[in-house]
Amino acid sequence: xxxxxxxxxxxxxxxxxxxxxxxxxxxxxxxxxxxxxxxxxxxxxxxxxxxxxxxxxxxxxxxxxxxxxxxxxxxxxxxxxxxxxxxxxxxxxxxxxxxxxxxxxxxxxxxxx
Amino acid sequence: xxxxxxxxxxxxxxxxxxxxxxxxxxxxxxxxxxxxxxxxxxxxxxxxxxxxxxxxxxxxxxxxxxxxxxxxxxxxxxxxxxxxxxxxxxxxxxxxxxxxxxxxxxxxxxxxx
Numbered sequence: 001x002x003x004x005x006x007x008x009x010x011x012x013x014x015x016x017x018x019x020x021x022x023x024x025x026x027x028x029x030x031x032x033x034x035x036x037x038x039x040x041x042x043x044x045x046x047x048x049x050x051x052x053x054x055x056x057x058x059x060x061x062x063x064x065x066x067x068x069x070x071x072x073x074x075x076x077x078x079x080x081x082x083x084x085x086x087x088x089x090x091x092x093x094x095x096x097x098x099x100x101x102x103x104x105x106x107x108x109x110x111x112x113x
Numbered sequence: 114x115x116x117x118x119x120x121x122x123x124x125x126x127x128x129x130x131x132x133x134x135x136x137x138x139x140x141x142x143x144x145x146x147x148x149x150x151x152x153x154x155x156x157x158x159x160x161x162x163x164x165x166x167x168x169x170x171x172x173x174x175x176x177x178x179x180x181x182x183x184x185x186x187x188x189x190x191x192x193x194x195x196x197x198x199x200x201x202x203x204x205x206x207x208x209x210x211x212x213x214x215x216x217x218x219x220x221x222x223x224x225x226x
Contacts, residue, residue: 046216
């Protein structure tokens, strides 16, 4: 079945450090891929998405490239800020007309000043 | 303002109580979802509604009863809950088709005494 595996946290970085959060997905169907972010006390917000192989999603300095050959969608940011501290979720849909999302377990990121 | 509004934000109830969670979306979407978010567990999809029709019930116990009177409103009726049902309950909506992201509310934090 569909599944998403992302690196376990927590991840702790200093401000302006480089961030990578790894995500891989099962290669079933033709999914769209998403990164969501959850700030403390809030719901999930869409951060970026990619709908086909080699697409790059980007938003707020974050980027992720849909790599079909490695079934990966790693999240990167060149210089993190304290305000980026949150839980990050990788997700895929089931493809086709089924719009069910499968989420990874989430990675807690803490950025220290 | 997320476009998806959930009430109440916090709810404390006893195991014999009956209460309802409400979700309203102002985005013109046709699909709505209930998720359960527990500590240290992946996000669990509970129910999916598309154009007011339930299309997914992810083996959810009958003490959770969803209702979708129209495409903009979704309820989760609760009765005779157990302590393990304490969690953050998230509502989401989407346009439904592949590639369209889900938009989440801020959730209802439910505590069962």
